[in-house]
Amino acid sequence: MRTGGDLLKDVKTSYVPELLNNNTFTKIRQKREVTLSQENFTDYEELRNDTELEFYKNFESKSLEWTLSLPLDQEGNDLFELDQSQLAPPSPNKSHALFWNSRLNYDEIRELQASTMRKYMNESADPCEDFYEYACGNWNKYHTIPADRTSYDTFEMLRENLDTVLRNLLSEAMDKEYYFTNGTMKAADKARFFYRSCMNEERLESRGEKPLIKLLDELGGWPIIQPDWDDTNFKLEELMANLKLYNNDILITEWIGPDIINSKNYIIQIDQTTLGLPGRSYFLDPSYSKYLRAYKVFILAVASILGAPLNEAIQDVNDVITFETKLANIMVPSENRRNVTDLYLKTSIGALQKIFPQFDWVHYFSIVLGKEAELEESVACYCMDYLHKLFDILAHTTPRTVSNYLIWRFVRHRTNNLDNRFLMAKQRFYHVLFGREKSPPRWQFCVSQVNSNMGMALGSLFVKKYFDENSKNDTLEMTKQLQEAFRLILKENKWLGDDTKDYARMKIDKMNLKIGYPDFLLDQDELSEKYYDVDAHPDYFFENTLSILRHLTRIEQRKIGTEVNKTTWGTAPAVVNAYYSRNKNQIIFPAGILQPPFYHKHFPKSLNFGGIGVVIGHEITHGFDDKGRLFDHYGNLQQWWKEDSIYNFHQRAKCMIDQYNSYIIPDVDTYMDGFITQGENIADNGGLKQAFRAYETWLKHNPDADETLPGINLTGRQLFFLNFAQVWCGKQRIDTVKSRLKVAVHAPGIFRVIGSLSNSEDFAKIYNCPINSGMNPSEKCSLW
Numbered sequence: 001m002r003t004g005g006d007l008l009k010d011v012k013t014s015y016v017p018e019l020l021n022n023n024t025f026t027k028i029r030q031k032r033e034v035t036l037s038q039e040n041f042t043d044y045e046e047l048r049n050d051t052e053l054e055f056y057k058n059f060e061s062k063s064l065e066w067t068l069s070l071p072l073d074q075e076g077n078d079l080f081e082l083d084q085s086q087l088a089p090p091s092p093n094k095s096h097a098l099f100w101n102s103r104l105n106y107d108e109i110r111e112l113q114a115s116t117m118r119k120y121m122n123e124s125a126d127p128c129e130d131f132y133e134y135a136c137g138n139w140n141k142y143h144t145i146p147a148d149r150t151s152y153d154t155f156e157m158l159r160e161n162l163d164t165v166l167r168n169l170l171s172e173a174m175d176k177e178y179y180f181t182n183g184t185m186k187a188a189d190k191a192r193f194f195y196r197s198c199m200n201e202e203r204l205e206s207r208g209e210k211p212l213i214k215l216l217d218e219l220g221g222w223p224i225i226q227p228d229w230d231d232t233n234f235k236l237e238e239l240m241a242n243l244k245l246y247n248n249d250i251l252i253t254e255w256i257g258p259d260i261i262n263s264k265n266y267i268i269q270i271d272q273t274t275l276g277l278p279g280r281s282y283f284l285d286p287s288y289s290k291y292l293r294a295y296k297v298f299i300l301a302v303a304s305i306l307g308a309p310l311n312e313a314i315q316d317v318n319d320v321i322t323f324e325t326k327l328a329n330i331m332v333p334s335e336n337r338r339n340v341t342d343l344y345l346k347t348s349i350g351a352l353q354k355i356f357p358q359f360d361w362v363h364y365f366s367i368v369l370g371k372e373a374e375l376e377e378s379v380a381c382y383c384m385d386y387l388h389k390l391f392d393i394l395a396h397t398t399p400r401t402v403s404n405y406l407i408w409r410f411v412r413h414r415t416n417n418l419d420n421r422f423l424m425a426k427q428r429f430y431h432v433l434f435g436r437e438k439s440p441p442r443w444q445f446c447v448s449q450v451n452s453n454m455g456m457a458l459g460s461l462f463v464k465k466y467f468d469e470n471s472k473n474d475t476l477e478m479t480k481q482l483q484e485a486f487r488l489i490l491k492e493n494k495w496l497g498d499d500t501k502d503y504a505r506m507k508i509d510k511m512n513l514k515i516g517y518p519d520f521l522l523d524q525d526e527l528s529e530k531y532y533d534v535d536a537h538p539d540y541f542f543e544n545t546l547s548i549l550r551h552l553t554r555i556e557q558r559k560i561g562t563e564v565n566k567t568t569w570g571t572a573p574a575v576v577n578a579y580y581s582r583n584k585n586q587i588i589f590p591a592g593i594l595q596p597p598f599y600h601k602h603f604p605k606s607l608n609f610g611g612i613g614v615v616i617g618h619e620i621t622h623g624f625d626d627k628g629r630l631f632d633h634y635g636n637l638q639q640w641w642k643e644d645s646i647y648n649f650h651q652r653a654k655c656m657i658d659q660y661n662s663y664i665i666p667d668v669d670t671y672m673d674g675f676i677t678q679g680e681n682i683a684d685n686g687g688l689k690q691a692f693r694a695y696e697t698w699l700k701h702n703p704d705a706d707e708t709l710p711g712i713n714l715t716g717r718q719l720f721f722l723n724f725a726q727v728w729c730g731k732q733r734i735d736t737v738k739s740r741l742k743v744a745v746h747a748p749g750i751f752r753v754i755g756s757l758s759n760s761e762d763f764a765k766i767y768n769c770p771i772n773s774g775m776n777p778s779e780k781c782s783l784w
């Protein structure tokens with residue numbers, strides 16, 4: 001889920017659709033159930049019925065165990081059981097599996113790519129009526145959604161292949177002299193220790209819930225598992241701040257980021273909360289009630305594992321849900337938060353203390369920042385109205401409920417670091433919420449944990465062994481060609497005023513490019529220094545995670561009062577994604593995305609321009625979408641557009657909003673939201689146009705290039721559009737589609753293809769589509 005705070009943190013876009021958290025795992029168990037009494041569930045009967053959860057009480061044990069009554073498939077197999085084949089890495093996607101470890105020559109690469117593209121195509125479909133069906137019509141014949149996935153598409157396949165490579169790097173034996181360089185453990189070895197601690201399931205099982213209980217005691221306890229919990233010593237500010245030290249934002253989202261008015265300086269920033277479900281509609285819309293009840297079950301199951309008395313826990317859970325529903329009700333919907341200018345208010349800690357004296361802001365920030373907070377310290381606030389309503393709710397809510405909620409939101413994330421009982425409870429919740437039938441294999445979960453938390457350390461192993469510098473140079477050259485294409489399109493533009501055009505050219509000229517990885521990854525001493533305060537031990541996964549979380553918080557909070565270095569990287573290199581930062585006017589293309597079908601040095605240029613070229617153009621266009629256009633060439637929020645140009649922009653943006661509003665999402669028979677997705681739709685359309693223009697320019701300078709693929713009777717120009725479309729072949733579970741409907745900023749893949757191509761004059765010409773055919777409407781939307 002992307003919330004307001006997420007959108008404003010570094011104000012960074014993402015090319016790949018929203019990812020749903022798959023970070024859980026189910027281990028094989030011989031004993032499935034223990035017996036517990038149902039008599040305590042008369043007050044919670046609807047919860048048990050609607051989610052098929054059965055609780056049984058084992059009177060021979062003083063401890064309370066919880067298991068789930070799990071559905072079986074047609075052959076009687078437990079849908080959530082992990083089969084033996086999952087204990088080993090899956091067979092990578094054959095069409096791209098050889099990439100990272102292969103030495104395939106020019107002809108072999110082209111034949112492999114051609115065979116892949118041919119098998120996914122439905123050549124009986126008319127490309128002028130439904131190009132997605134033409135490009136991806138046979139994709140479903142070769143792929144089903146794996147039981148441990150919420151969706152399956154090109155990006156998932158590429159991640160699988162990349163994860164397999166990363167797993168091998170993390171599993172490599174370390175030299176006996178591995179531990180230290182200049183007195184500090186090497187960052188790469190800390191990453192390997194972190195991975196091993198995650199994989200040490202026997203140790204996790206033996207420790208059980210003990211590490212979490214110890215931490216909860218240090219935080220003042222979790223009332224739901226302590227009926228005699230005393231609120232005498234409860235201090236809201238202290239608990240929120242201590243949870244923030246573990247990188248958790250609850251009730252108020254707080255971070256240190258570039259001031260959007262003066263992006264050279266870091267500033268404290270606060271925004272409205274996130275929620276425990278994907279969006280506020282899950283709490284407010286009755287049609288989402290089954291997900292809310294599953295959420296209740298999840299809380300109750302986790303609490304019971306930790307020893308919560310049943311009757312009291314049921315009431316506590318209901319109170320927590322009531323409280324979170326109130327939070328959802330006062331949150332400003334994402335569709336009302338697209339204009340950052342309207343949200344931004346620059347204030348100070350002292351001013352917040354006067355406006356909201358019921359909350360000790362000085363004490364809160366002193367704990368978070370690790371030093372005495374000063375009253376004059378600036379704060380960028382994006383949620384003033386929310387804060388007024390929040391403190392009113394808090395004034396009418398008992399400390400027990402507030403504490404229960406805060407600790408729950410923290411505990412939920414820590415279930416990832418505990419034994420199988422917690423992961424089983426989470427998997428049951430994910431099955432209801434997203435339709436995912438199994439958890440991913442343990443090794444894949446652990447690779448994800450390392451890459452999410454120690455991405456630079458893992459990335460250093462990856463780029464040293466696998467990254468081809470030629471691809472970096474090639475992509476850099478393509479980026480320059482895409483920028484030049486944008487300049488030409490800007491020159492031809494008829495709806496922008498000359499002054500606005502001049503500023504736009506300045507912004508494109510100042511755009512900072514980051515491709516592959518940051519240079520410091522190759523410097524072992526510098527990289528190790530960045531992780532100097534991270535503890536890593538092969539037996540303590542829970543504590544290792546806490547150490548990393550504290551490290552991440554310290555790194556962020558230390559930025560306060562310093563100047564922003566706009567040349568630094570903000571993402572790990574071993575990921576399949578691309579980003580644009582509005583605060584830095586910076587584009588990042590991590591090493592992990594520079595693989596087929598996006599890029600290969602032996603591909604025809606048509607495929608590279610239709611793959612990574614469109615991605616480059618997409619990110620460039622984000623500098624000029626509905627939000628990006630509000631920021632100048634330095635990354636400052638500034639009105640550099642003339643009024644007539646703003647009016648023309650909105651008229652053209654409305655055309656695109658209306659266009660995407662008219663698309664009905666398959667399987668759920670619901671219209672997609674063209675307003676929420678407008679920024680990504682603008683970027684898709686602009687990126688496609690720029691990439692094709694750059695490809696045309698390249699063809700003029702390389703008229704004799706072989707732009708064909710064996711066995712595919714298409715020209716290079718036609719292959720450009722085919723590769724663009726096949727990037728988006730895939731499908732999602734229905735529950736996943738529903739979960740993204742009201743929060744996703746990306747359109748479903750099918751409409752990223754159809755929407756962009758139906759607006760493309762170039763596509764209609766290259767495929768000779770008649771006017772008013774399905775893919776060539778007479779009325780087209782165009783911005784960049």
